[in-house]
Amino acid sequence: MQSKMKESDPILEVQNLSASTDNLPILKGVSLTVYPGEIHAIMGRNGCGKSTLSKIIAGHPSYNITNGDIKFLGENINSLEPEERAQSGIFLGFQYPIEIPGVSNLEFLRVSTNARRKFLNKEELDTFDFEELVKEKLEIVKMDHAFLSRSVNQGFSGGEKKRNEILQMALLEPKIAILDETDSGLDIDALRIVAAGIKKISNAQTGIILITHYQRLLDEIEPTYVHVMSDGQIIKTGESDLALELEKKGYEWTDNFIKES
Amino acid sequence: MVNENLVKDAVKEPYKYGFVTDIETEKIAKGLNEDIIRLISEKKEEPEYLLDFRLKAFKKWQTMDEPNWAGLGYKKIDYQDIIYYSAPKQKEKISSLDEVDPKLLETFDKLGIPLTEQKKLTNVAVDAVFDSVSIATTFREELAEHGVIFCSISEAVKNHSDLIEKYLGTVVPASDNYFAALNSAVFSDGSFVYIPKGVACPMDLSSYFRINSGDSGQFERTLIIAEESSSVSYLEGCTAPMFDTNTLHAAVVELIALDDASIKYSTVQNWYAGDEEGIGGIFNFVTKRGKCLGKRSKISWSQVETGSAITWKYPSCLLLGEESVGEFYSVALTNNLQKADTGTKMIHIGPKTKSTIVSKGISAGNSINSYRGLVKMGTKAKGARNYSQCDSMLIGDQASANTFPYIKSQQPNSEIEHEASTCRISEDQLFYLQSRGIEFEEAVSMMVSGFCRDVFNQLPMEFAAEADKLLALKLEGSVG
Numbered sequence: 001m002q003s004k005m006k007e008s009d010p011i012l013e014v015q016n017l018s019a020s021t022d023n024l025p026i027l028k029g030v031s032l033t034v035y036p037g038e039i040h041a042i043m044g045r046n047g048c049g050k051s052t053l054s055k056i057i058a059g060h061p062s063y064n065i066t067n068g069d070i071k072f073l074g075e076n077i078n079s080l081e082p083e084e085r086a087q088s089g090i091f092l093g094f095q096y097p098i099e100i101p102g103v104s105n106l107e108f109l110r111v112s113t114n115a116r117r118k119f120l121n122k123e124e125l126d127t128f129d130f131e132e133l134v135k136e137k138l139e140i141v142k143m144d145h146a147f148l149s150r151s152v153n154q155g156f157s158g159g160e161k162k163r164n165e166i167l168q169m170a171l172l173e174p175k176i177a178i179l180d181e182t183d184s185g186l187d188i189d190a191l192r193i194v195a196a197g198i199k200k201i202s203n204a205q206t207g208i209i210l211i212t213h214y215q216r217l218l219d220e221i222e223p224t225y226v227h228v229m230s231d232g233q234i235i236k237t238g239e240s241d242l243a244l245e246l247e248k249k250g251y252e253w254t255d256n257f258i259k260e261s
Numbered sequence: 262m263v264n265e266n267l268v269k270d271a272v273k274e275p276y277k278y279g280f281v282t283d284i285e286t287e288k289i290a291k292g293l294n295e296d297i298i299r300l301i302s303e304k305k306e307e308p309e310y311l312l313d314f315r316l317k318a319f320k321k322w323q324t325m326d327e328p329n330w331a332g333l334g335y336k337k338i339d340y341q342d343i344i345y346y347s348a349p350k351q352k353e354k355i356s357s358l359d360e361v362d363p364k365l366l367e368t369f370d371k372l373g374i375p376l377t378e379q380k381k382l383t384n385v386a387v388d389a390v391f392d393s394v395s396i397a398t399t400f401r402e403e404l405a406e407h408g409v410i411f412c413s414i415s416e417a418v419k420n421h422s423d424l425i426e427k428y429l430g431t432v433v434p435a436s437d438n439y440f441a442a443l444n445s446a447v448f449s450d451g452s453f454v455y456i457p458k459g460v461a462c463p464m465d466l467s468s469y470f471r472i473n474s475g476d477s478g479q480f481e482r483t484l485i486i487a488e489e490s491s492s493v494s495y496l497e498g499c500t501a502p503m504f505d506t507n508t509l510h511a512a513v514v515e516l517i518a519l520d521d522a523s524i525k526y527s528t529v530q531n532w533y534a535g536d537e538e539g540i541g542g543i544f545n546f547v548t549k550r551g552k553c554l555g556k557r558s559k560i561s562w563s564q565v566e567t568g569s570a571i572t573w574k575y576p577s578c579l580l581l582g583e584e585s586v587g588e589f590y591s592v593a594l595t596n597n598l599q600k601a602d603t604g605t606k607m608i609h610i611g612p613k614t615k616s617t618i619v620s621k622g623i624s625a626g627n628s629i630n631s632y633r634g635l636v637k638m639g640t641k642a643k644g645a646r647n648y649s650q651c652d653s654m655l656i657g658d659q660a661s662a663n664t665f666p667y668i669k670s671q672q673p674n675s676e677i678e679h680e681a682s683t684c685r686i687s688e689d690q691l692f693y694l695q696s697r698g699i700e701f702e703e704a705v706s707m708m709v710s711g712f713c714r715d716v717f718n719q720l721p722m723e724f725a726a727e728a729d730k731l732l733a734l735k736l737e738g739s740v741g
Contacts, residue, residue, distance in 0.1 A: 058696050061688065086698035098693035101684075102711025108697070111707070115698030151711070168697060 009074060010035050011176050011207040012057070012090075017068035018232075019056050026052045028232035029068065034176060034207035041210045041218055041243060044229035045251050050211045051095060053229075054178045058092035059085045073175065086112075087119035091174035095181040095211075097161040100152035105164070108152045109134060113171045137170040140197045159190035166197040176207040183217040195220030215247040228254050276533055279503035282368045282473050286392070288347045291476070293340050295319065298446055301346050305415050305449075310426055318435035318445030325439045331602040331633070333571050335544065338509060344477035345447045348394040365396050372500060374469045385496070386411055388452045388468045390481060395450045400464065409493075410455035411466050414482050417453035424455060428486055432515035432552045432579070440511040440573075441548040444480045448513065451481035456491040456522070465494045465721060470512075472501035472532070472543070478509040485515070487522035489555065494525040494721060500568075501533045505541040507570060512547045520555030520582065525563070527724055528576075531731060532568035537626075539598030542570025549576035550606075553585035553614075561588035563719045565728040566603060575633065577606035580614035580645075587616040590719040594709075594732055595628030595660070604634035604665075609642035609675065618649040621713050624660035625736060631663040636677055638670040645675040653683045654712050656705075656736070684712075706733035 014032040018025065027049050034040055042050050056063050057070055059082035070077050077085055100108065113133070114124040125133060138145065141163040153161050162182055169177050179198065183191055198221055202208050210217060218226075218240065226242040227234045228251075235257045236242065246253070289300055298319055302312040327338070349365060361376075369376050369389050376389055376397050386400035388411065395413030404411050410421060418425050435445035452468040472479045487493055501508065510532065516524050526549075535542025545568075551560035562576040578587030589605035607616035616636065624630035636647045653662035664681050686708055694704035710717065710729050717725045 058692075060692055081701070082692060082695035083698050083700050086696050092696050094693065094696075098687075098690050100690055100694070100708060100711060102714040103707050108694075108699075108707070111699055111703070112694075112697035115700070119698070172698070 008036050011073060013069075013071040014053075014057070015069045015071065017053075017056070017070065018066045019052065019063045020066055021052075021063050025066070026063070026232055027056065030229075030232070030234055032227065032234065034209065036207060037204040038224040039202070039208045039210065039221060041212060041223035041226045042229055042234075043212060043226065043243065043246060048229040049232040050229050051180050054092055054180045054209070054211055057085075057178055058082055058090060083115070086172070087115050089116075089175035091169050091172055091177040093165040093169060093177060093179035093182050095184065097153045097156075097165055099154045101154055103152050104148070105150055105152050106134070106148035109148070109168065109171055112168065116172045134171065137167055140170050140200050141166050142193050143167060158185040159187065162186060162190070162194055163197070166194055166201070170197065170201050173201075174206065176209070177202070178209040178211070180211045181213065182210070183212055183214055191216065192220065215243055218243050228257070230254060230257075276503060278372060278500035278531065279533060280371070281502040282364055284362065284364050284473070285350045286347050286474060287350050288344050288474070288477065291342055291344050293343070293345060293447070297345055301447060301449060304346065305418065307418055308422060311418060314430060314435065315446050318442050321436045322439065322442035322446055325442055327439050331573060331631070333573065333600050333602060335571055336507070338544070340443075343509060344474070345480070346449055347392045347474045347477035349391060349396075361397055365391060368471065368473070369396070369469065372469065372471065374498075385465045385467050388413060388466075390450055390452070390468060390470045392472060392474050392477060392479065395452070404463070407460050407463055408457040409460060409462055410453065412453055414448075414451040414453045414484060417484075421453070421455065424486065425453075425484070428484060428515070428517055430515075432517060432550050433513050433548050438548060440546040441513050444482060444511050444513045444548070448480045448482040451483045451512070453483070454485040454493060454495060456487045456493045458488040458491060460491045462491070462493040465496055467496040467498070470497070470499040472499075472508055472510065475502070475504040475506060475508065478511065480510075481512045483512070483514040485517070485524055485526070487516075487518045487524050487558075489519045490521040492523040495527070496721060496724060497526070497528045498531070500531050501543055503533050503536075503541060507542060507544050509544050509546070510569075512549075514547070514549040514576075516551035516560055518551065518553050518555060518558035518560050518585075521557050522555060523559040523561070524551065525561045525721075526551070526576070527720055528564040528566070529724055529728060529731065530564065530566045530568050530572070534568045534597070534599050535570040537597050539570065542599075543568065545569035545572045545574065547574040549574060550579065551577070551587070552579045553582050553587060555585070556582040557584045558582050559586040559588070561590070561719070562605065563590040563716065564592070564603075565716075565720070565724070565731065566591065566593040566601060567731055569601075570599060572601040572603055574603050575605055577608070578616065579608050579610065580616065581610045582614075583611045584613045584615070585611060586614070588719075589616075589618045589620070590716040591620045592623070592713045592716045592728070592732070593621070593630055594623040594736070595625065595630045596736065597626040597628060599626075599628045601629070602631045602633055604632045606635040606637070607647055608635075608637050608639070609645040609647070609672075610639045612641060613644040614642055615645065616647045618647070618651070619715050620649075620651045621716055622651075622653045622662050623656065623709060623712065623732075624653070624662050625656035627659045629661050629663070631665060633665040635667040635669070638672040638675040638677065640671045642672045643674045645672065647677045649677075649679045651679075651681045652712070654709070655683065655685045702733070702736075705736055709733075709736060
């Protein structure tokens with residue numbers, strides 16, 4: 001499928017990746033390559049391994065890679081800690097952002113941003129300078145300043161949590177962002193804000209992986225490629241029209257692909 | 262659990278204060294009897310009433326049994342195997358800091374408590390106690406200008422005998438409990454604070470307790486009196502060297518607040534906790550109590566308990582004065598084989614008295630961390646209110662946390678509220694912070710300080726930052 005000539009090196013290469021948790025195989029040979037400027041959508045039923053794939057790329061400790069490699073900017077990152085991956089520019093937008101009681105959102109965002117800046121050999125920001133930066137980024141997700149003084153995600157509505165994820169993405173300026181069902185649980189307005197935020201942050205140098213169940217996010221952000229996952233494998237890859245077809249025919253339609261293969 | 266090795270490999274910072282000062286000391290013979298008590302009293306040139314106080318306490322102590330209701334399960338203490346008086350040898354009379362043994366000044370320097378004129382902390386007056394004696398007290402002249410008395414209790418016995426005779430043992434009677442009786446019999450030094458009527462103490466006062474000797478106990482006694490409409494903020498810190506034997510620390514602290522007076526008493530307790538196998542460490546058996554004697558008086562305890570092999574302490578408030586206020590804010594962190602049984606007693610006697618309890622217990626390793634508290638509304642405590650919140654955080658799967666709240670009300674027209682929770686640092690929380698580039702250990706300490714936020718907000722500025730750092734240090738290597 002990736003027949004077009006690529007002018008630059010890939011950002012992310014997932015090569016024949018198999019992984020398990022508690023000896024239960026979840027991924028069974030996934031391959032995926034993301035070049036700068038590309039947007040990949042991954043679709044599939046619940047439990048097909050989409051979220052697991054995203055967590056493994058981010059380095060979640062509950063999963064073991066049993067075969068294959070993950071390369072980021074040409075380097076194998078299989079054994080890197082999650083924080084090392086994040087610092088070097090991998091971002092995972094959580095399906096269910098975690099609440100951290102007592103830790104102020106502002107402090108969390110600042111420590112996190114500085115960890116990334118340190119990696120990039122940029123000057124770390126003090127509270128004052130960071131306030132300036134964050135004010136600008138709040139605009140992107142149309143969040144109120146009051147968000148910053150609350151505890152991380154605590155008492156946030158579903159939509160607020162997702163916008164907070166996009167705010168983090170905006171601050172961290174990742175090379176690749178994997179957004180795990182960022183659209184689920186959002187009303188139409190919140191979806192537009194989130195989609196606009198993603199578009200604003202992404203550029204010709206970044207890659208994006210959108211994990212989603214719904215066409216409506218893809219109406220806002222047109223993917224370069226669409227992959228369908230089933231039982232720990234990518235069973236079909238196409239361009240943006242694949243998502244439309246899937247919307248019409250349902251996942252049952254894709255069951256045939258497994259039988260064929 | 263994947264992170265276990267990473268954490269174990271992380272550089273473990275040893276207990277920074279574990280050194281011993283090599284100094285010539287004057288020690289009396291081991292053992293406890295009337296002669297020893299007379300000897301201590303004689304050394305301190307005490308008046309007759311104080312010797313009586315000691316001897317009565319000793320008689321009482323002999324009839325008492327060591328309490329074991331907390332079920333802390335430690336090896337029986339041999340009270341005849343302890344030295345009850347140990348002091349660095351010094352000149353008879355010291356008139357200025359220049360005459361203090363440089364080794365002692367160096368010791369306190371190393372502990373971050375510089376005492377000399379050039380280096381002393383600028384906004385805090387310090388009373389430095391080394392084993393059984395007070396070494397120096399800074400800013401005395403400046404405080405005296407405001408009528409504030411801040412000195413060692415031995416000195417107060419000599420120069421302010423009337424105040425000592427009037428107040429000593431009025432909040433914690435010698436017969437109060439086993440360790441209070443022991444302390445009353447053998448106490449050697451400690452701090453004395455007197456704030457006169459209408460004076461807001463111009464700076465924070467602080468005592469730093471250092472145990473240096475391995476075979477002597479430390480039995481200090483602190484007495485703070487705040488006269489009408491006065492206020493003071495008092496800080497207490499403590500450390501000890503690493504010995505493989507247990508050292509007994511049995512202190513008594515008494516606070517008295519008269520009409521409209523307020524006392525804020527903050528502790529950062531960092532006694533040596535013993536090693537990973539639970540060898541050595543301080544037995545910290547302490548009785549702390551404040552009496553809100555006056556109307557609208559206020560006593561606020563805040564404590565950060567991180568050290569000691571065993572901690573057994575319940576800083577309490579007797580709320581006598583109408584509309585008086587008692588507060589208790591506590592963070593207790595235990596790791597390895599430490600045991601902490603700590604909490605408070607809020608005894609509401611006067612009408613419209615109010616108390617607040619916020620306790621945060623963090624247990625890691627194989628430690629046991631218990632909150633034990635009593636809220637009592639007496640028959641006259643009409644319109645009294647209490648709010649208690651006790652939260653526990655477990656780190657790892659071998660630690661335990663308990664909450665034992667006791668509530669007694671004899672006054673139907675009073676309110677008692679109690680909330681309790683237990684949580685665990687989850688792998689998902691850690692992963693969330695790590696996936697934002699935050700290092701593992703920093704992520705843990707961020708969550709722990711987040712958990713303790715309500716209490717840290719109550720600490721004086723210089724303590725809050727210190728407490729944050731201390732917790733991070735203590736937790737290193739504890740999360741798997």
